[in-house]
Amino acid sequence: MAEIPPKDDFKWFGEGFQGFPKHLPEDVVEYIIFVIDSKLSDVQTRERLQAFKRAMSDLEKKFLKEYTWQREGINLELIREEGRWALQGRTNYGDSVADEWLIVYFLRELSKQFPDAWLRIYDTDGEFLLIEAANALPQWINPEIAENRVWINSHKLLLIPLEPKAAPKPLSLSEAFKTIRTKPNPLIHLEKVEKEAFHRLSNYPAAISSNQHHATLPLPRKLAAILHTNLSYISPAVEAFYLRDPISLRLIQPKHNPKGLTFPPEDWVTVSVRFTRVLYAQLRSQEWVPPEPWGAALAKLLLSSPWRDSRGREKAEMGVKLAVGFEMLLQSQTYADKKAVREIQLLLEDITSGEEPLPTDTEIEEWGKREDDEAWLDINFEDFEKELSGKGNAAPEGLEGRGFGDKAAQENLRKMVERFEDFLKDEDAGLEGAQGLDDMDMDNDSDISDGDSDAEDGDHERDIEFDENEFSRLLREMMGMPSSEKETLTSKAHDLARIKEVDETDDIEAEEIRKLSERMEAELNEHGALNLDPTPRKLAAAKDPFAAMKASSSKGKGKEKATEPDTESDVESNGEEEELDIDFNLAKNLLESFKGQGGMAGPAGNLMGLMGLQFPRDEAGDDDEPGRS
Structure with missing residues (x-):
């Protein structure tokens, strides 16, 4: 059977080419909002979307006053899609999955205020809401047909069902609009699927503030002034340090950088810095030996209060790491186009020109200091093991352990354990997973339009018998x-x-x-x-393999008795005649296959060797050429 080419969802020119397939970059979530109301004109629809955008800004002002995004925040822009206005946004959340779920929370909340708004949200993995609810999904929905079928409307998760008696296939956006516009009631709302899909939102909006972490660190005064202006600058700085390379390390050393340092390690002040938990963990977990002059600055800090003890040493090291991260951010051309870098450069120009004086010690004290507990970083492996075994809630009240992280991490682990236990209790599940999967559950790497031919091939293979x-x-x-x-x-x-089948047990x-x-x-x-060694009978047959063919009938097929000659030049034999069955067509095909090898190793030569037939190499190549062996 011919090999089926891998599915790439791409049609060439002349085959219905609709543009190159779109794929989101890694760690990116995309969201799009449509207003579907037949009573609204095109202009009114645009105004309705603008109102949605303003409502999103209000939510951000209300809940994100002290929130730091890992990489990018929410951004919504008006676009034209399928002949209608829409709001579309894309956010790179980096390593902070909490940012992605914060966006889901905001969009879902706004869907209550705008019942005519229909929202889609998806990331690099596709319909990640369905991935969250995988164990509760109905059998008919799967990744191959899920695109444009998953919508959020009026705080609900809705699915566009399959057409009755129609072959399962993915929906185009225009088809989804048609269904929502003409038949909104048939859309499916499954509470169990919705609960599983949105289970991470159960702690919101409280989880928004709990995702932040404050720490008191030493920083150069100039850097402290920059961070006080906008704390969101910390995200690209931590990333620059986290992803540092040899070039960046050279740029932070004056002897290798003729331009000099932007934030020289001097005039240190103590300030409170706000991180996301992911940023704080990334910065703290890095092990490195600071080069000069940063190493000398750290040694000097450790001799002064309050950085002398072990706890203070960790904070001093993190302060130096953060200062180095900002230095790398501004020195490396890799980050020159970032918005944060351009803004910091403008602030530095104001400080250098004297328009913005550096803060005094008294002013810095007025900023206040906050030090959050780091217990969420600690892991009690006994409690962790209990959670894995499903016994995390077995301890009496008041006697629980310290835990193995924050409450969200514990809840997520409990959810994983519950799902695994449900799978083990599923009587329909086998060694290869749940049974009873239909054809659409299997990714056969072929287009759905080829399903009929694939099915015929499969039937043909099943019909083959011995x-x-x-x-x-x-x-x-x-x-x-x-x-x-x-x-x-x-x-x-x-x-x-x-x-057919053997039970090895x-x-x-x-x-x-x-x-x-x-x-x-x-x-x-x-x-x-x-x-494998040639036998007398095989050698005798090999001496003249065409003997039987020469005596065959004109039909090209026959049987002859081949007598092994009893001479000194031949292999010793008892002289008895033995019957050799030779199929003319089989022998002819074998010889042609052997010739096709061109003197190289191949299946025909190997097979003949096992039969004791050793043919000379075909040096000439064509039957008509002289010198043919």
């Missing part, structure tokens, strides 16, 4: 065995070939099969079929 007569004929022809010895051997081969059946295999092997050895 042909006993053909097996006997091939066995006779290739082994060249006398007729008197064929029936016993082929009957045993038939018995072995008819065995059944000792009785396994033993019977082993004995049968041993008997068959013994018979084959007795007749020399497994002997």
Whole structure:
């Protein structure tokens, strides 16, 4: 059967080409909002979307006053899609999945205020809301047909069902609009699916503030002034340090950087810095030896209060790391186009020109200091093991352990354990997963339009059965065995070939099969079929392999008795005649296959070698050329 090419969802020119397939970059979530109301004009629809955008800004002002995004925040822009206005946004959330779910929370909340708004949200993995609800999904929905079927409307998760009696296929955006516009009621709302899809939102909006972490660190005064202006600058700085390379490390050393340092490690002040938990963990987990002059600055800090003890040493090291991160951010051309870098450069120009004086110690004290507990970083492995075993809630009230992280992490782990236990309790699940999957659950790497032909191929393969007569004929022809010895051997081969499935755990059946295999092997050895060394009979046949063909009938097929000559130049023989069964067409095909190898190793040559036939190489190549061997 021909190999099926991998599915790439791409149609070439002349085959309905609709543009190159779109794929989101890694760690990116995209969201799009449509207003579907037949009573609204095009202008009114645009105004409605603008109102949605203003409502999003209000939510951000209300909940994100002290929120730091890992990389990018929410951004919505008006676009034209399928002939209608829409709001579309894309956010790179980096390593902070919490940012992605914050966007889901905001969009879902706004869907209550705008019942005519229909929202889609998806990321690099596709419909990640369905991935969250995988164990609760109905059988008919799967990744191959899920695109444009998952919508958020009026705080609900809705699915566009399959058309009755129609082949399962993905929906285009225009088809989804048509269904929502003309038949909104048939959309499916499954509470269990919705609960699983949005289970991470159960702690919102409280989770918004709990995702932040405040720490008191030493920083150069100039850097403290920059951060006080906008704390969101910390995200690209931590990333620059986290992803540092040898070039960035050279740029933070004055001897390798003729421009000098932007934030020289001097005039240190103590300030409170707000991180996301991911940023804080990334910065703290980095092990490195600071080069000069940063190493000397750190050593000097550790001699002063309050950085002398072990706790203070960690904070001093993090302050130096953060200062180095900002230095790398501004020195490296990799980050020159970032909005934060351009803004910091403008602020530095104001400080250098004297328009913005550096803050005094008194002013810095008025900023206030905040130090959050770092218990969420600690892991109590005993509690972790209890959670994995499903016994996390077994401890009496007031006697619980310290835990293994924040509440959200514990809740997520409990959810994973519950899902795994549900799977183990599923009587329909087997060694390869849940049973009863339909054809659309299997990714066969072929377009849905080719499903019928694939099904026919599959039926054709299932119809192929073992042909006993053909097996006997091939066995006779290739082994060249006398007729008197064929029936016993082929009957045993038939018995072995008819065995479809063998339960290896059944000792009785396994033993019977082993004995049968041993008997068959013994018979084959007795007749020399497994002997790789040339036998007298094989050598005699090899001396003139065309002897029987020369005497064959004009039909091209026949049987002759080949007598082995008893001469000194030939292999010793008892002179007795033995019957050799030769199929003219089979021999001809073998010779043509051997010729096609061009003197190289190949299946025909290997097969003939096992039969004791050693042919010379075909040096000439064509039948008509002289000198043919």
